[in-house]
Amino acid sequence: MTRRTFVVAASAGLAAAATPPALRLGGPIFLKSDDPVVLAREHRRLGYSAAYCPELSLKETGKIEAVRTAFAKQNVVIAEVGAWVNMMDAKCSGPEEKPHVRGREVATGG
Numbered sequence: 001m002t003r004r005t006f007v008v009a010a011s012a013g014l015a016a017a018a019t020p021p022a023l024r025l026g027g028p029i030f031l032k033s034d035d036p037v038v039l040a041r042e043h044r045r046l047g048y049s050a051a052y053c054p055e056l057s058l059k060e061t062g063k064i065e066a067v068r069t070a071f072a073k074q075n076v077v078i079a080e081v082g083a084w085v086n087m088m089d090a091k092c093s094g095p096e097e098k099p100h101v102r103g104r105e106v107a108t109g110g
Helices: 003-018 036-045 061-073 104-108
Strands: 050-052 077-080
Touching: 036 050, 036 061, 061 077
Parallel strands: 050 077
Antiparallel strands: none
């Protein structure tokens, strides 16, 4: 191996090691479906690797697991859950009175 080929090979290895991981992008999809497999496939068809959390209730444990499995098979992560709480609302005195965060367990894996 010559010095030149060594430097070229070493530079290529360093460049590959220094490459940051890919940024996952997602966006809205306009497909009306409750099927997690169909939703995950639509995200991939559109070139997305991140997704909004589908409408879920925390009591739907079977559906939560189906969403988690379907999206994982398509290499799509749940990156955003739809929740908004006005922390300044005087009518909400404690956490038990605040709305539940939709899909919290799906997004956090818990």
